Amino acid sequence: MTTWDSLYANRAARMRASEIRELLKLLDKPDVISFAGGIPDPKLFPADAFKEAYASILGSNEAERALQYGVSEGSPRLRSWIMDxxxxxGVPCSEDNILITSGSQQGLDYIGKLFLSAGDTALVQWPTYLGAIQAFNSYEPSxxxxxxxxxxxxxxxxxxxxEAGGSVKFAYLSPDFANPTGQSLTLDERQRILALxxxxxxxxxxxxxxxxxxxxGDPVAPVLALDCATSGGIEKSRTLYCGSFSKSLSPGLRLGWICAAREVIARLVLIKQASDLNTPVLNQEAMAQVAETVFEAHTANSRAVYKSRRDAMxxxxxxxxxxxxxxxxxEGGMFIWVELPDGIDAADLLEKSVEAAKVAFVPGRAFHADGTGANTMRLSFSCADHEKIEKGVSRLGRLIAETVTSKL
Amino acid sequence: MTTWDSLYANRAARMRASEIRELLKLLDKPDVISFAGGIPDPKLFPADAFKEAYASILGSNEAERALQYGVSEGSPRLRSWIMDxxxxxGVPCSEDNILITSGSQQGLDYIGKLFLSAGDTALVQWPTYLGAIQAFNSYEPSxxxxxxxxxxxxxxxxxxxxEAGGSVKFAYLSPDFANPTGQSLTLDERQRILALxxxxxxxxxxxxxxxxxxxxGDPVAPVLALDCATSGGIEKSRTLYCGSFSKSLSPGLRLGWICAAREVIARLVLIKQASDLNTPVLNQEAMAQVAETVFEAHTANSRAVYKSRRDAMxxxxxxxxxxxxxxxxxEGGMFIWVELPDGIDAADLLEKSVEAAKVAFVPGRAFHADGTGANTMRLSFSCADHEKIEKGVSRLGRLIAETVTSKL
Known part of the structure; x- marks a missing residue:
């Protein structure tokens, strides 16, 4: 069997490994200070609350149900928490407007599956979240x-x-502290995208x-909230909101959700049923219990830690x-986006940085669908303490200064 | 926003709710004896072993890793158990030949995504597993x-x-105690499909x-084992084996796997990464611990229970x-397939059966891609005790006898 390539679907040609995931493997060295990974600090996970939740579910008469198949829509208890x-x-909705997904990444995959035929167009920002491009690429859009x-x-x-052979199916945006730039959209920008x-x-x-x-900074209403307000409610809204517990409580349970008009949720439920039947009931029940008991206190605590790291950086x-x-x-999130003087290539810099300065980051070009952005880099402050941030940024600053000087 | 239909991808037209899932909701009445659901008996789940596994992982220094993002391939410990x-x-393989999926249903979805462009052909049996048809339908095959x-x-x-506009990409089969017929393929049939x-x-x-x-009955080698033996090893095999823990230990953790040539697994890992990043690490570690400790004893015990129910039915x-x-x-599984005399429609019978006889089953037409099979039905013995089996089958037999007589 040496002819696999001829058996693959057309879409397979567009599936590539995340450069960043590959990069992260190389950067995972004990003596390197890493600002590269875009993950939450595992020391902040509420492990005790999860331990208690799993023990109480598996020790009760809930266990049989939690270990059985479940409904594709998701656990009523967790959907109810998400509804609140x-x-x-600012989004008036019912449980029927919510589908539980296995992380918000799965939500993006399902959205691509529901809307995109080959040749249709997805509007995305430059730079944008690489995982969204990967999810949508499976459905061969422009x-x-x-x-x-x-x-x-x-x-x-x-x-x-x-001209690309289809029509514009959706505009994709990450309005709050986006990966990779850390930037948020203003109220005015959100309204303009809705109008478009x-x-x-x-x-x-x-x-x-x-x-x-x-x-x-002041909270800005979600696009879905603005849409509900102007269109006359969620059933008339055109916005699908993808939420996630990955940054607030734990990414390990792979739990996210889509909130949208019932009609769209019903379609997405069919996709869920055909693609993995349901997200694990046990995890949903455990997350519901943890969210009900510690969400507010826990996220307040995490915010304080991440804020001080952002300030330090x-x-x-x-x-x-x-x-x-x-x-x-x-004003939030995990990332700071750095623009170097023109002519300095962040990918070249990374090599020197890891070798000589022992500091890692992610070069920004990978986030640009058009191959621009060579002079940009993403720094994450989520997993480094103040000492590492001071030491790492100081070394990085020195290296950049030397590089700028050598180019003069 | 009243124009959702015009925004959906072409494939959306082929996505329909599982008739069976819809049916099961109607049949879930306390006074009805149900042979309809195709699920394992929750009383047989090793709940204590799972409770212990979650407690030990979340109470140890493994907790942070178990609650963090993980690698798309899956947990090394679980892959190692699956390899053994x-x-x-009879399948010689390494960990690199195994991808963890969120249930074997996800494996079928990924396989559709990897191989099927619109118009390509998938070969399936009549009748066949409805979930496979649903998974493949997203990719618009013939x-x-x-x-x-x-x-x-x-x-x-x-x-x-x-003529359908593509080529044959794969032959799909469920060789052991298939859903819905309960039948297995003989060694000769497996060899003929491989030859084809x-x-x-x-x-x-x-x-x-x-x-x-x-x-x-005597175990028959998996198609993948036969393929490895004749082609010269797994790297030269054309077979992808989809395994599952859902029937052996618990469906609630949504854990399955694909075992195939490394080249194919590498492609499927990219699909996994783009579609949900990774299956929950916590669940994989818990399943590894439970599989290592109780798999043999637990499946032996379940087999004894299910065997006696099959015999009773x-x-x-x-x-x-x-x-x-x-x-x-x-010779195994959860299903018996019944053929009624010609002219008796199992869907009509179901209505009377639930009303008058208080017995539920699944009419067989839904499993036929071509709409035939009106006189067939699927009975599941997995969740009913001997008394219910005797009582339910006796009532059903009487109803069928009456129906046959009334048609004479």
């Missing part, structure tokens, strides 16, 4: 650039989509895994970066 | 009939596939969720079914 959570964010700041006409998007989607008659995909990680950047380097000042 | 298990079935008993030429399959796949240069998908549920059928009714005598 969404209401607290990508066009969604730029909340630019005044591109809807007709221009439509023309380009039609209205003109295009397309859906809006709001990817909100970092929503609960705001450290300062911003201060270190201020102190150690040479002139000509710019960076974002995110 | 596959070796015990289905053609795989009949291990018929002598159809490879060229005939190829011609038909080419060789001629067609296509893959073979071996769906084996019931493999560990043999109650009597076969005896009751013998005692209570009128002449002209035929049924399979499965």
């Amino acid at each position: 959570h969404m209401k607290s964010l 990508f066009d650039r969604l730029d909340p700041g630019a005044n591109r006409e809807a007709s221009d998007y439509q023309l380009r989509a039609s 989607a209205n003109e295009l008659s397309c859906a809006v995909i709001e990817d909100a895994p970092y929503q609960s990680m705001r450290y300062d 911003l201060a270190a950047l201020e102190n150690h970066m040479p002139a000509g380097v710019r960076w974002t000042r995110p | 298990h596959m070796k015990s079935l 289905f053609d009939r795989l009949d291990p008993g018929a002598n159809r030429e490879a060229s005939d399959y190829q011609l038909r596939a080419s 796949a060789n001629e067609l240069s296509c893959a073979v998908i071996e769906d084996a969720p019931y493999q560990s549920m043999r109650y009597d 076969l005896a009751a059928l013998e005692n209570h079914m009128p002449a002209g009714v035929r049924w399979t005598r499965p």
Whole structure:
């Protein structure tokens, strides 16, 4: 059997390993200070609360049900908690507006499956979350650039989509402390994207895994909340909100959700049924118990820790970066996005950085669907303590200064 | 937003709710004896072993890792157990030949995603597992009939596939105690399907969720084991084996696997990464611990229980079914397949049966891709005790006898 390639579907040609995941394997060395991984600090997980939850479920008469097949929509108890959570964010909804997914990544895959035929267009920002591109790529779309700041006409998007052989199916955005830039969309930008989607008659995909990680600044309403307010309720909204417990409580249970009009949720339930039947009931029940008991206190505690790390990294950047380097000042999340002076390639820099300075980060080009962004990098402050942040940024600043000087 | 239909991908037209899942909701009444559900008996789950496993992982320094993101391939410990298990079935392999999936249903979805472009052909048996049809339907294939008993030429399959706009990508089969018929493929039939796949240069998908549920008769080697033996090893095999813990230990953790050539596993890992990043590490570690400690003893115990229920149902059928009714005598699994005399429609019968006889089953037409099979039904003996089996089959026999008489 030496002919596998000829048996694969067309879409297989677009499936590539995440450069970042591959990179992270190389960077995982004990003597390297890493700002590369985009993961929450495992020391912050509420392990005791999870231990208690699993013990109480498996020790009760709930055990048989928790270990059996479950409904594709998800556990009523967890959907009910999420419903209240969404209401607290300004989204009036019922349990029927919520589908439990195995992480928000699965939500993105299902959304691609529901909307994208080969040649259809998905609008995404430059740079954007790489995992979304990977999820959508399985359905062979074209990508066009969604730029909340630019005044591109809807007709221009439509023309380009039609040239690509389909139509614009959705605009994908991550409005709060986005991966990789850490930046948020203003209220005005959110409204403009909704207006554009209205003109295009397309859906809006709001990817909100970092929503609960705001450290300062005023909260901005989710796009779905704005949509409900202007369209007359969730059943008339065009926005699908993808939520996640991965950054707030634990990514290990792989639990997220989609909140949207019932009609869309019903379609997504069929996709869930055909693709993995249901998300594990045991995990959903455990997460419901943990969310009910510690969500508020736990996320408040995590926010305090991450805020101080963000502050430490911003201060270190201020102190150690040479002139000509710019960076974002995110109000939440896990990432700071750094722009180096033109002509400096962050991928080249990484090699020297890991060898000589013993500091790791993610070069930014991978996040750009068009191959630009060579002079950008993503720094994550989520897993490093203050000492490592100060030491790592200081070494990185020195290396960048040397690199800039050598290019003069 | 009233135009969702126009936004959906072409494939959405083929996504329908499982008639059986919908049916099961209606049949779930306390006074009805149900032979309908195709699920394992929850009273047999090793709940204590799972309780102990979760407690020990979450109470140790493993907790942080178990609650964090994990590798897409799956947990090394669980893959290692599965590798040994596959070796015990006659499949020489390494951990690199194994991908952990969220149930074997997810394996079928990924296989559809990897191989099927719209218009390609998947060969399936009539009747076949409905969940496989649903999983593959997302990728818009044509289905053609795989009949291990018929002598159809490879060229005939190829011609038909080419007329449908693609080529034959794989033959899908469930060789042991298949859902819905309970029947197994003989060694000769397995060899013939492999030979056909060789001629067609296509893959073979071996769906084996019931493999560990043999109650009597001699074990027959998995198709993958036969393929390895004739082709010269797993790296040269064309067979993908889908395994599952759902029937042997618990379906609630949603854990299955695909065992195949490394090259194919590497492709499937990319699909896993893009679709849900990884299966929960915590569940994989817990399952590894439970499998290592109780798999042999637990499955032996379950087999004894299910065997006695199968025997009870076969005896009751013998005692209570009128002449002209035929049924399979499965050597394992959970299902007996019943053929009623021509002209009796099992869907019509079900209505009367639930109303008057208070017995539920699944009419067989849903399992036939071509809409035939109106006079067939699936009976499951997995969740009913001897008393219910005797009482239920006796009532059903009486109803069928009356129905036959009224048609004379």
